[in-house]
Amino acid sequence: MAIGVLLKQVPDTTAKIGVSGGRVDESAVSKWSMSPYDEYALESALKLKESSGGDVVAITCGPARAGKMLTDAAAVGADTLMHVQIDGQDSIDSTQIQSVLVAALEKAGCEVVFCGKQAADTNGGSTGPGVAMLMGASCVSHVSEVSADAGGYTALRASSGGAERVHVSAPCVFAFDKGLEELRRPNVRGIMMAKKKVIETVSPEDLGVSMGESRVTVISHSPPPEKPPGQKFEGADSVATVVSKLRDEANVI
Amino acid sequence: MAYEALDFYDIDALLTEEEKMVRDMVRDWVDKEVIPNIEQACHEGVFPDKWRVDLGEMGILGAPLKGYGCPGLSYIAYGLICQELERGDSGVRSFASVQGSLAMYPIWDFGSEEQKNHYLPRMASGELIGCFGLTEPDYGSNPGDMITRAEDKGDYYLLNGAKMWITNGTIADLAVVWAKLDGVIRGFIVEKDDSGFSAPEMTGKHSLKASVTSELVFQDCMIPKDRILPGVKGLKGPFSCLNNARFGISWGAVGAAQSCFNSTKEYALSRIQFGHPIASFQLVQNKLSWMLREITKAQLLAFHLGKKKDDGTWIPEHISLAKMNNVDIALEIARMSRDIHGANGILDEYPIMRHMANLESVKTYEGTHDIHNLILGKHITGIQSFTREP
Ligand SMILES: Cc1cc2nc3c(=O)[nH]c(=O)nc-3n(C[C@H](O)[C@H](O)[C@H](O)COP(=O)(O)OP(=O)(O)OC[C@H]3O[C@@H](n4cnc5c(N)ncnc54)[C@H](O)[C@@H]3O)c2cc1C
Numbered sequence: 001m002a003i004g005v006l007l008k009q010v011p012d013t014t015a016k017i018g019v020s021g022g023r024v025d026e027s028a029v030s031k032w033s034m035s036p037y038d039e040y041a042l043e044s045a046l047k048l049k050e051s052s053g054g055d056v057v058a059i060t061c062g063p064a065r066a067g068k069m070l071t072d073a074a075a076v077g078a079d080t081l082m083h084v085q086i087d088g089q090d091s092i093d094s095t096q097i098q099s100v101l102v103a104a105l106e107k108a109g110c111e112v113v114f115c116g117k118q119a120a121d122t123n124g125g126s127t128g129p130g131v132a133m134l135m136g137a138s139c140v141s142h143v144s145e146v147s148a149d150a151g152g153y154t155a156l157r158a159s160s161g162g163a164e165r166v167h168v169s170a171p172c173v174f175a176f177d178k179g180l181e182e183l184r185r186p187n188v189r190g191i192m193m194a195k196k197k198v199i200e201t202v203s204p205e206d207l208g209v210s211m212g213e214s215r216v217t218v219i220s221h222s223p224p225p226e227k228p229p230g231q232k233f234e235g236a237d238s239v240a241t242v243v244s245k246l247r248d249e250a251n252v253i
Numbered sequence: 254m255a256y257e258a259l260d261f262y263d264i265d266a267l268l269t270e271e272e273k274m275v276r277d278m279v280r281d282w283v284d285k286e287v288i289p290n291i292e293q294a295c296h297e298g299v300f301p302d303k304w305r306v307d308l309g310e311m312g313i314l315g316a317p318l319k320g321y322g323c324p325g326l327s328y329i330a331y332g333l334i335c336q337e338l339e340r341g342d343s344g345v346r347s348f349a350s351v352q353g354s355l356a357m358y359p360i361w362d363f364g365s366e367e368q369k370n371h372y373l374p375r376m377a378s379g380e381l382i383g384c385f386g387l388t389e390p391d392y393g394s395n396p397g398d399m400i401t402r403a404e405d406k407g408d409y410y411l412l413n414g415a416k417m418w419i420t421n422g423t424i425a426d427l428a429v430v431w432a433k434l435d436g437v438i439r440g441f442i443v444e445k446d447d448s449g450f451s452a453p454e455m456t457g458k459h460s461l462k463a464s465v466t467s468e469l470v471f472q473d474c475m476i477p478k479d480r481i482l483p484g485v486k487g488l489k490g491p492f493s494c495l496n497n498a499r500f501g502i503s504w505g506a507v508g509a510a511q512s513c514f515n516s517t518k519e520y521a522l523s524r525i526q527f528g529h530p531i532a533s534f535q536l537v538q539n540k541l542s543w544m545l546r547e548i549t550k551a552q553l554l555a556f557h558l559g560k561k562k563d564d565g566t567w568i569p570e571h572i573s574l575a576k577m578n579n580v581d582i583a584l585e586i587a588r589m590s591r592d593i594h595g596a597n598g599i600l601d602e603y604p605i606m607r608h609m610a611n612l613e614s615v616k617t618y619e620g621t622h623d624i625h626n627l628i629l630g631k632h633i634t635g636i637q638s639f640t641r642e643p
Binding site for chain 2: 015071072
């Protein structure tokens, strides 16, 4: 069984993001990383492989720099690496990306697909459902855990205010939330093996996909508004004010 | 914010993909595990056991050694590991240096096949901790005059004497101890439960507080015959271990300096005095520029030395120069950083004072700054000046 994991390389969540001329300035991004929810998808795919067998196929669609992320995935245990190389991702809409990913999954023979619930850069959240739709697969979102059993897979997902266990059969797509498990770290042995792994680099044309025209245009990016300065409270008298602010303004209690 | 390492001359471009991956793995670990916990570890004076487990799991202990379950990385990769660990704290790098270069290395190079198979895989995985006993209360820079003695009692060796300042001593499962057998320095593997052996911890340090430092005491300590390292006699044994550890230190010091530089740059840009960021004043810029200059030179020195270690064209004096220079500039940078941080520089909110205090030890251990000067002095002139005797 081949478990497909869809990975996206995004600016590291701790990297400084600059906007210039109404566009995120990619050349100024100091660090690119695997999108955090994708890390949980990869972790769960590796767990599934360990408990029930199979090969983990890591797939990304992105520019040349994204290849490094696949090697990182191999260092923690991904078996097969596929890179659909496209440039100018900015002018490609999510449906186009999804059709490319579905073709890659088909080529790799994956009927079970793991991905993040949304990418940390665009926060789009359409990849899982979109890929499932094109594959004719069921889609379970906000998943934190998947296990295999006779006839299919059981996924644990967050439902509003609680948890839900659902059972699906292949083909199926699981879009991951932050999982319960700690992510594994690479180690030297994994890095040595990863170095020897070949990344299969293909173009959309190689996969027989004609991308067509994008139907979405990003008009502009803008940075988030500056955070208001912090507020300071002192003394026992301020407890009530602080509690009400935490409850009503910060929504943390 | 993501750590952005100072790399003015783009040494990154000279590294292999594997070296960068190993470096990034350790960098991430230091960011997630060391930096958030180091102040508490120092406060409590402990080396957290989780760090031992993690270092073993990452597979970086004994980095450049090949076979027997060891990683088999390049010396450059070993250097990068030390650099990242010491960016976190010199104590963490010390743990790794002692384990890899001072305890695993002598077994790997001078041990019997049985000793290698018995100890190395479990030391590489972090299951067993090693320490290295050379320094004695009365013999630091000239270990050749050590007092610790081993006697051949037919069925076993009897060890008597004491070692001091031994990193990892109290937490170690085994100690590589240098002692004189019939007047000749030999290496012995002492295990923690051997009779007549104890390793009390030394307390009261203002430096390397997250590293364990101990005495090793041997009172009629009986050790089996097969625990002598068969492959080496004389000072060459301990000195070849020191070469590898000193090499690692020359990289580690760069890490500590990078940490100070980053904190200082950020602080200088945000601290306003006389209506302007202090980074806008020429005197402060001069200091920042000096730091950049010295870190860049130290990086190039460490990198080139790494290449020489990897291709085997190095001599011990090359290592002396790099250890001496890089620790020296790192300590000076830490002091300058403390100055630029003003009063804040003494707080544990910033890494500065901790690096500064740590580097005082690093300047002294593994050959003091001036002992390395004497090594180079002898290399230049052909005249030894360690002792007055010819
Ligand atoms: C935190 C820490 C951890 C350590 N860990 C270990 C360990 O794991 N294993 C181990 O074996 N040792 C360890 N050491 C010991 C360390 O290697 C010694 O401290 C070092 O070799 C210096 O010896 P000393 O302290 O006796 O100083 P000394 O040798 O007494 O030197 C004192 C001063 O005199 C100078 N000096 C000495 N001789 C000369 C000379 N001929 N000419 C000019 N100047 C000279 C020195 O440069 C120095 O400035 C550790 C030390 C510290 C502080």
